[in-house]
Amino acid sequence: MWPFRRAKSLGQRGENLAARTLKRKGMKILAANYRCPSGEIDIIALDRSTRRDSGRETIVFVEVKTRSDDAYNAPESAVDARKRRRIRKAARYYLSHYPTRQYAVRYDIVAIVAPRDAKPRIKHIEAAFSSTPDPDGL
Numbered sequence: 001m002w003p004f005r006r007a008k009s010l011g012q013r014g015e016n017l018a019a020r021t022l023k024r025k026g027m028k029i030l031a032a033n034y035r036c037p038s039g040e041i042d043i044i045a046l047d048r049s050t051r052r053d054s055g056r057e058t059i060v061f062v063e064v065k066t067r068s069d070d071a072y073n074a075p076e077s078a079v080d081a082r083k084r085r086r087i088r089k090a091a092r093y094y095l096s097h098y099p100t101r102q103y104a105v106r107y108d109i110v111a112i113v114a115p116r117d118a119k120p121r122i123k124h125i126e127a128a129f130s131s132t133p134d135p136d137g138l
Helices: 003-024 050-054 081-097
Strands: 028-036 039-047 058-067 104-113 121-129
Touching: 003 028, 003 039, 003 058, 003 104, 003 121, 028 081, 039 081, 058 081, 081 104
Parallel strands: 058 104
Antiparallel strands: 028 039, 039 058, 104 121
16 A cells, blocks of 8 residues: 555544544534635534623634554644644634624644554644744744
């Protein structure tokens, strides 16, 4: 099997695991693999639980990173400043095309380590980065 094909199926498996994890936490999946002229977002979800604390539900833009091992670095470390900028840009596009003014916005990462012959480890990092650009302008 080509490494590319294996990597793609690992990514698809990770996105499915991430969606199930978010659903178990009570989130509603609004879109998966959302693509627009501004970029791509793995999962867009609605977190209704935030209504208790803030009075508003939250639209969550989720980046999923899946690796077969984390021997060299954690999957979430791949969400660098450039990737965050792309996610924010696609999120702004989404928010401008749907009636979303009454919602808060959050950016999460779901990091998955899925060894071939072992149970995957899933880490949901809420508010992994902010909606404002990084201090270096990215």
